[in-house]
Amino acid sequence: MSIVENIKKLCKERGTAIPKLGVELGFGNGAIYNWDKSSPSIDKIQKVAEYFKVPVDVVLYGFELTRFEEMFRIIMNKRTCEQFAADTGIDLDTVENYAMGITTEQPSLELVKKIANSNPYKMIVEDDSLFSAAGYPDKNKYEPETIAAHHDGDDWTEEELEDIKKFKEFLKSKRKHQE
Template sequence: MSLTNKLVELMNERGINRSELAKGAGIPYTTIVALFEKGSENTKLSTLKKLTTYFGVSLDTLAGEPEEMNRTDPAHREKEEWTEEEIEEIKLFKEFLKQKRKKQE
């Protein structure tokens, strides 16, 4: 399955469009459009990392061949399991932990 097909699958699971993906993942909308229209051959690693973080999947899963999506982020295992507000709180907590880790380094 191609990267764009996997992205479409993940977006459908979340019920989001390209604009919402761009906003949620922190990627310029024009980058998302180019990814879908021009292909993913020259996609920057930083863009791929943002997508994997947003969807809670590994880079291997997103860009590789495995058909099964191995979710690494518990907030994304079951769409119905978390409300949008809870997901936002989880994202904020993740950012808090990242900042805390940076301060300790």
């Protein structure tokens, strides 16, 4: 997203509008709308961040890039990019870009889930903090409420149906353990 789109999102979340924000911060008429064409000075970005009480990264990138990268590196720890990619199922280029601080794009929700699932340091980097830094403040909002399997045409023995029940209970307990 662009800086203007990020500011629009912040305005919408806080119930204000860009023109009103510009007036309150003493910027010229329509100045913020021009920031996609001509980059604003860092002091103006800082004023917007202070107004909304968010880090500068949120204004610039739409999420807390610096905080996310720090957490990414903690979770990655001493694993090589190749090891981390293999452990998480994340594309090697993507791992390298976040590890080296090259990308400024918000990570997808799926990518953040993969990182969280590979996090051996949950006492240091909690899932909620990781999701929040990545721009997904309410991770539960993105979790499916129901998972269903359909097996028409298959004849299941009583023993197999019991195994399916046990597996469902295992998954439920695993989910509770992760919370």
